[in-house]
Amino acid sequence: MKFGLFYELSVPRPWTRESERTVYDNALEQVKLADELGFDQVWAVEHHFLEEYSHCPAPELFLTACAMVTKRIRVGFGIVVCVPEFNHPIKIAERTAVLDILSGGRVEVGTGRSATWTELAGFNASPDVTKKSWDEFVRCLPKMWTSEKFEFEGEFWSMPRRTILPKVYQRPHPPMWVAVTSPGTELDAADRGLGSLGLTFGQFAEQEKRIAEYRRRIQLCEPVGEFVNDQVSTVNFLYCHEDDAVALQTGRQMANHFNYLAAQLISVRETYPSKSYPSLGLLPQLRRQATGPEASEQAGEGLCLGGPERITRALRRWEACGVDRVNFLLNTAETIPQADVLASLRLFAREVMPAFNGSKS
Amino acid sequence: MPIFGELELGTIAEELPRLRDLDTEAWELPKAEILQVACEIADGSRALLPRALHPAIPEYVTFVVTRYPESPVGPFDLAQVRLMARAGVHPRGYVVGAVASTASAASELRARWGYPAAPGEITLRRYHDRVAAMVRREGQTILEMALIDPEIVSGGDLQYIHGITLARVDGASQLIQVDPHYTLHNAARGRAHVSRFDAAAWHATPITLTTPISASVSTSDTDLPRIRFVMDPEAPVVRGTRKVR
Numbered sequence: 001m002k003f004g005l006f007y008e009l010s011v012p013r014p015w016t017r018e019s020e021r022t023v024y025d026n027a028l029e030q031v032k033l034a035d036e037l038g039f040d041q042v043w044a045v046e047h048h049f050l051e052e053y054s055h056c057p058a059p060e061l062f063l064t065a066c067a068m069v070t071k072r073i074r075v076g077f078g079i080v081v082c083v084p085e086f087n088h089p090i091k092i093a094e095r096t097a098v099l100d101i102l103s104g105g106r107v108e109v110g111t112g113r114s115a116t117w118t119e120l121a122g123f124n125a126s127p128d129v130t131k132k133s134w135d136e137f138v139r140c141l142p143k144m145w146t147s148e149k150f151e152f153e154g155e156f157w158s159m160p161r162r163t164i165l166p167k168v169y170q171r172p173h174p175p176m177w178v179a180v181t182s183p184g185t186e187l188d189a190a191d192r193g194l195g196s197l198g199l200t201f202g203q204f205a206e207q208e209k210r211i212a213e214y215r216r217r218i219q220l221c222e223p224v225g226e227f228v229n230d231q232v233s234t235v236n237f238l239y240c241h242e243d244d245a246v247a248l249q250t251g252r253q254m255a256n257h258f259n260y261l262a263a264q265l266i267s268v269r270e271t272y273p274s275k276s277y278p279s280l281g282l283l284p285q286l287r288r289q290a291t292g293p294e295a296s297e298q299a300g301e302g303l304c305l306g307g308p309e310r311i312t313r314a315l316r317r318w319e320a321c322g323v324d325r326v327n328f329l330l331n332t333a334e335t336i337p338q339a340d341v342l343a344s345l346r347l348f349a350r351e352v353m354p355a356f357n358g359s360k361s
Numbered sequence: 362m363p364i365f366g367e368l369e370l371g372t373i374a375e376e377l378p379r380l381r382d383l384d385t386e387a388w389e390l391p392k393a394e395i396l397q398v399a400c401e402i403a404d405g406s407r408a409l410l411p412r413a414l415h416p417a418i419p420e421y422v423t424f425v426v427t428r429y430p431e432s433p434v435g436p437f438d439l440a441q442v443r444l445m446a447r448a449g450v451h452p453r454g455y456v457v458g459a460v461a462s463t464a465s466a467a468s469e470l471r472a473r474w475g476y477p478a479a480p481g482e483i484t485l486r487r488y489h490d491r492v493a494a495m496v497r498r499e500g501q502t503i504l505e506m507a508l509i510d511p512e513i514v515s516g517g518d519l520q521y522i523h524g525i526t527l528a529r530v531d532g533a534s535q536l537i538q539v540d541p542h543y544t545l546h547n548a549a550r551g552r553a554h555v556s557r558f559d560a561a562a563w564h565a566t567p568i569t570l571t572t573p574i575s576a577s578v579s580t581s582d583t584d585l586p587r588i589r590f591v592m593d594p595e596a597p598v599v600r601g602t603r604k605v606r
Contacts, residue, residue, distance in 0.1 A: 012362070013364065260449070263450035264450075270520060274550075275518060
């Protein structure tokens with residue numbers, strides 16, 4: 001099992017001139033330390049207009065900075081929104097390639113389509129066709145990276161024959177992933193030979209079932225890229241402290257704050273009836289975790305909040321479910337002081353990581 | 362922490378509907394026709410929103426016109442203007458204004474669930490290319506809206522957000538959660554169009570419409586249920602919520 005970091009870059013009110021800079025600086029310091037400690041990857045999302053929840057509209061810039069202060073950690077460009085009003089596919093291909101060159105071939109690409117009215121309407125994008133545009137984009141990207149010349153005529157975009165430059169540094173191209181929140185999206189990933197980049201928390205039984213179906217389905221895939229990425233990644237919170245009770249209290253506060261901020265967003269389904277968004281995705285689960293029976297438990301099922309032993313047990317369960325990678329949210333809206341976040345990372349690397357294969361001991 | 366509403370409760374407390382008690386009996390409301398139009402609004406509506414609630418990001422309203430062919434007070438229509446918000450982590454529609462088509466319905470809705478309902482005229486008509494509603498009070502059209510180009514969707518594609526009213530109960534102001542059930546028989550969606558909205562007539566002067574979002578129409582068996590939760594309008598709901606039953 002491999003471990004990584006996952007950034008939304010949430011910025012608490014009141015916003016000052018320095019508050020956003022502080023969040024970015026703290027994140028960079030965490031990534032630098034994570035690289036030294038043996039974490040495998042760092043992911044940064046693309047979000048727009050999501051007040052407090054995520055001030056990360058240009059993840060490739062943040063990840064370039066990450067690559068410049070690290071040596072080994074891989075940089076996850078994603079979720080990059082594969083909707084033409086947000087990003088032209090040529091620009092995605094080009095920016096990915098530049099980041100791959102600058103990082104020395106450490107890029108991974110996560111694809112998605114946005115799930116909020118807040119963002120889609122902000123770009124005047126129709127929620128009805130985001131799945132179709134995403135599909136068109138993910139089929140083009142590998143060819144844009146690997147073909148000497150490329151031309152395309154599709155429903156959402158077209159281009160005459162051109163040489164898209166530069167080419168990615170990795171051969172044949174970076175691993176590709178799909179953001180998975182709604183049930184069923186993992187099957188879209190499997191059908192295309194793409195990794196499942198899970199963005200939901202907890203719920204072992206549900207996840208185990210979905211992972212098993214993903215594994216079965218990807219055996220039959222028609223890959224959009226030059227190779228099949230059959231890895232399953234999930235996201236989790238991390239706060240590790242020698243005192244289990246302290247860790248639970250602090251970590252729970254961070255997790256609840258995250259869920260609270262996420263619940264303020266307007267999901268597509270809340271306001272725009274569309275077959276393209278058949279489920280509410282991540283938000284109902286976060287609401288349940290913030291207010292339902294799970295909220296009163298010491299820690300939600302499978303969350304990595306606690307002392308090293310508790311976290312090791314949770315990760316063992318995830319490993320048994322078939323998860324290959326776990327990406328951690330380390331903080332929300334700076335609720336945990338930076339020194340404590342760094343201490344949590346060090347303790348995790350010292351006491352938990354050695355128990356799992358694939359990470360530095 | 363997300364920003365909160367900024368309603369000065371004292372300025373409207375005396376005008377609020379007065380509930381007899383919180384033991385309101387449920388009303389079964391079969392075969393209701395529900396037209397809902399959602400529209401983004403300009404900043405500035407926070408002055409209407411109780412301090413317990415967070416404004417949606419971005420701020421938006423829903424106009425809901427419902428025809429109830431059967432009810433304990435006979436057939437009636439109800440039009441609501443709802444400022445969409447969050448009660449903690451839950452999406453809710455805070456009712457800033459309401460019109461009912463009969464005096465008895467207006468009176469009972471005020472006394473039982475705290476709807477700020479006044480009597481008026483409401484029309485709801487289905488055409489092949491639109492579903493249109495109009496609300497009039499004292500000889501003036503105060504809302505005219507339509508769903509354009511209806512397209513059949515599954516009932517599961519619609520999500521109705523629960524409502525919240527603000528009323529006086531036992532001499533104190535309380536937010537009342539109104540959380541109907543819906544069994545949908547058919548549903549359609551379409552483009553939203555609002556041709557007239559007299560904000561002042563709905564006690565919603567700060568609301569200025571900007572971008573239409575969506576419109577939906579359904580036929581549904583629904584209800585106005587017993588009151589389950591009330592909230593202190595001046596405190597965050599995580600502290601100020603009380604379960605009634």
